[in-house]
Amino acid sequence: MFHRQAAQFAVALLGFALFVPTSLAQARLANVTILATGGTIAGSGATSTTTVGYTAATVGVQNLIAAVPELAKVANVSGEQVFQIASENMSNEHWLTLARRVNTLLAQPNVDGIVITHGTDTMEETAYFLNLVVKSRKPVVLVGSMRPSTAMSADGPLNLYNAVLLAAHPDAAGRGVLVSMNDQIQSARDVTKTNTTTTDTFKSTDLGMLGYIQGGKPSFYRAVTRKHTTESEFDVGALTALPQVEIALSYANVGPTQVEALMAAGAKGIVHAGVGNGSLPARVKPALVAARAKGAIVVRASRVGQGILARNGEANDDQLDFVVADTLSPQKARILLMLALTKTTNTREIQRMFYTY
Numbered sequence: 001m002f003h004r005q006a007a008q009f010a011v012a013l014l015g016f017a018l019f020v021p022t023s024l025a026q027a028r029l030a031n032v033t034i035l036a037t038g039g040t041i042a043g044s045g046a047t048s049t050t051t052v053g054y055t056a057a058t059v060g061v062q063n064l065i066a067a068v069p070e071l072a073k074v075a076n077v078s079g080e081q082v083f084q085i086a087s088e089n090m091s092n093e094h095w096l097t098l099a100r101r102v103n104t105l106l107a108q109p110n111v112d113g114i115v116i117t118h119g120t121d122t123m124e125e126t127a128y129f130l131n132l133v134v135k136s137r138k139p140v141v142l143v144g145s146m147r148p149s150t151a152m153s154a155d156g157p158l159n160l161y162n163a164v165l166l167a168a169h170p171d172a173a174g175r176g177v178l179v180s181m182n183d184q185i186q187s188a189r190d191v192t193k194t195n196t197t198t199t200d201t202f203k204s205t206d207l208g209m210l211g212y213i214q215g216g217k218p219s220f221y222r223a224v225t226r227k228h229t230t231e232s233e234f235d236v237g238a239l240t241a242l243p244q245v246e247i248a249l250s251y252a253n254v255g256p257t258q259v260e261a262l263m264a265a266g267a268k269g270i271v272h273a274g275v276g277n278g279s280l281p282a283r284v285k286p287a288l289v290a291a292r293a294k295g296a297i298v299v300r301a302s303r304v305g306q307g308i309l310a311r312n313g314e315a316n317d318d319q320l321d322f323v324v325a326d327t328l329s330p331q332k333a334r335i336l337l338m339l340a341l342t343k344t345t346n347t348r349e350i351q352r353m354f355y356t357y
């Protein structure tokens, strides 16, 4: 009898001895919440070789997590399905909902970081919007994939693992919103999608990526210099909508139709995606001047993709009372102008914002 009790006690003691370190180790892991919005990372195709022509936004967040059991070794992971959409359908309303959920979660002491799974088509835009409105230094990492989960050599699982690992790591704090794809760490402000289908599509072609994720840890080599997150003056807390800001693309033979139509549709701001250094075609300039005269804010940007948009370079911005986009792409200039218009319509103030964020 004694021997049986002794044996039972020894087994219980061994179990406790094994449990304690595991639970302590688990307790030491960061708590990371995955907010799923859809995209290819949640996509599925008919065969393992279907890398185009698949359906995005079909796999739920719990299945994404279950497909990568290694996540449990790098963080205590929980998941929420915020949306289930292809990211070409992301809207201002989606952004406001997502930003509020992120800020609510990050205000909780038991949430250490957030990963957002997202379609790659507008990932850079959602990332930049959040970069301007998240009110925390805790890591926020956006991640997607270029191949659906059903494809041979799907990039989603490792991308998700790296994103969670990054969001759980203290080095990722205070660096603004990050994009983690293809083992690389990019800043929300400078990253852009550069290829329609390849897994190395996300690059910060002009100003450079921030670092790598390799061997189970992030290595940072750069830091952003522009303000973001807790340094930002923008707050979505009370906003029910964002001002209507549109983009007009310039090209050879372009006329005023786009600008006139956007103004007729109620635009409060127009980003002109100009050729070269934001040149104003002679047939478009009068329409932009008329837009400004009606109170719309005009921002000169460039379709080129790299370089500074020089104030008073290809146009007399001082005289026209236009704003220049600095190094922001047209699609990111639109985001900053929308948020700027929630604060002011003063063009000098708005220009300051374009040189700040």
Ligand code: DGL
Pocket (backbone or CB within 6 Å): 038, 039, 040, 041, 056, 085, 086, 087, 088, 118, 119, 120, 121, 122, 144, 145, 146, 147
């Ligand atoms: N429909 C595209 C999107 O949701 C698929 C591209 C992707 O997610 O990689 O962005």
